[in-house]
Amino acid sequence: MYNFEYKNPVKILFGKESISKLAGEIPQNATILMTYGGGSIKRTGVYDQVMAALKGCNITEFGGIEANPHYETCMKAVQVVKEKKADFLLAVGGGSVLDATKFIAAAALFENGDPWDILAAGAQVEQALPLGAVLTLPATGSEMNGNSVITRAERQEKKAFGSPLVMPQFSVLDPECVFTLPDRQVANGVVDAFVHVMEQYLTYNVNSPLQDRLAESILTTLVEEGPKVLAERKNYDAAANFMWCATMALNGMIAVGVPQDWSTHIIGHELTAFHGIDHGRTLAIVLPGVMHIKRENKKDKILQYGERIWDIKDGDADERVDAIIARTVEFFESLGVPCTLPEYDVPETTIDKIVERFKQSEAKFGEKQDMDYLEIEQILRNRL
The missing domain is CATH 3.40.50.1970 (Rossmann fold)
Incomplete structure (x- = not known):
């Protein structure tokens, strides 16, 4: 750590x-x-x-x-x-x-x-x-x-x-206050909190078991409580657990001592800037692409996440990674949050604009600062 x-x-x-x-x-x-x-x-x-x-x-x-x-x-x-x-x-x-x-x-x-x-x-x-x-x-x-x-x-x-x-x-x-929120905002909030945790957790191992388990506890609670909030709009306990998860996801506690990514957010911000897509929904679009394209960098943590959150243990490493990505998408979609660009009417030309913006900036992203505009293009095209 x-x-x-x-x-x-x-x-x-x-x-x-x-x-x-x-x-x-x-x-x-x-x-x-x-x-x-x-x-x-x-x-x-x-x-x-x-x-x-x-x-x-x-x-x-x-x-x-x-x-x-x-x-x-x-x-x-x-x-x-x-x-x-x-x-x-x-x-x-x-x-x-x-x-x-x-x-x-x-x-x-x-x-x-x-x-x-x-x-x-x-x-x-x-x-x-x-x-x-x-x-x-x-x-x-x-x-x-x-x-x-x-x-x-x-x-x-x-x-x-x-x-x-x-x-x-x-x-x-x-x-x-959660009782009166539209379903769309609740779903966006669950996804937003979930991906906040993933940005700080789905990186690489630095022997930080407590941080990992704190992160996993938030993910598990969101998986359990998020659907309840949507199904039982005046369930106080579910609303309280969801609200505290969202706060704990980004108050710095699970970030200390570990590497962080944030590429999903950085790419998602561009989708909002160009198309006005809800922030949480941009994260649901981008995260599966990041997991797919960066599967080698993140393999150990993806497999750990899949086993501990989704109980995915069978198959070789690549098969499990595919299954874990699919299960993550399934969870987001179960909340009513689509996970591909066409479902938001985003044309391929937008990908070109976003990639050009990153190319001009010459910036690199990710927990290893090794993600460039070429990989960002791959991530976005994966979501078509």
């Missing part, structure tokens, strides 16, 4: 009626900018719960954050922050709202040029506004990490950044 340093300062308030505890987490006399998405929080009652908990507080609202948050929208929110002199941000929504709010927190105090440089050029975040979160959609794990992904719509680019300065001071997780 590799050396590591780990610190996670995010306070989690988990369980029924936990939204009522909000006031005790935000500084008194704060000027709050509350961010949210398309308004579903008002239909589900979350908005009323938040406003009741913060009665008497100075709150300005900023809604309309997209499912794949746009840089352009975030910059409008930055202007509101400056006009209202907001000094605390409260994200109420899913991972997209949290990601946008993290970028807003950094961009509002960015003094070294164009805030886009935070995403496109890796400009250092030296200060950020404090923020908290009320999570309504388990998926991204953004409620307990310092990561953010933002789309610049005019350029069809989707970029990520990370900084400990944009980690939420607290996150409220009430599983009852």
Whole structure:
């Protein structure tokens, strides 16, 4: 196992009626900018719960954050922050709202040029506004990490950044918020959390049995509980287990001491940038292709994953790898998430555009930094 340093300062308030505890987490006399998405929080009652908990507080609202948050929208929110002199941000929504709010927190105090440089050029975040979160959609794990992904719509680019300065001071997780989510969002969330684990687990062995088993416990729980959440929409225990899995999948705990991949996400971001496909669905498309094309690099961990998660033990190594990939696809499809490009009306010309973008960047990806644009083309063509 590799050396590591780990610190996670995010306070989690988990369980029924936990939204009522909000006031005790935000500084008194704060000027709050509350961010949210398309308004579903008002239909589900979350908005009323938040406003009741913060009665008497100075709150300005900023809604309309997209499912794949746009840089352009975030910059409008930055202007509101400056006009209202907001000094605390409260994200109420899913991972997209949290990601946008993290970028807003950094961009509002960015003094070294164009805030886009935070995403496109890796400009250092030296200060950020404090923020908290009320999570309504388990998926991204953004409620307990310092990561953010933002789309610049005019350029069809989707970029990520990370900084400990944009980690939420607290996150409220009430599983009852899951009850009112559309099935599509629940399915996307299960896939998103599942692939987050795979990016940190499906690499190569470094003698980290505890990390492996922590990762496998999340995968197994998602396999068991994800379908229950869809079948029994008001099953509190299933919703709670799903919500905590999504948080644990990307709060850094299973990442320490082990290699990480993230190529599935990097490729998937391009499918979202060009076609607006839901993030979780891009991962369901790409992961099977990565497993197929990188089967030699990942063979030991794929076979371990197949045996421990799917009980696949029979056949030679190649037969088992094929069966494991097929079983993974079957699981995603059982949730209602298609796993091939034609099912999303993505033409072959899009593959050419994505491959050219990676070719121009000359970047390499994967846990061994050995995946180039040629392999990315193979991965995408595998999904036709």
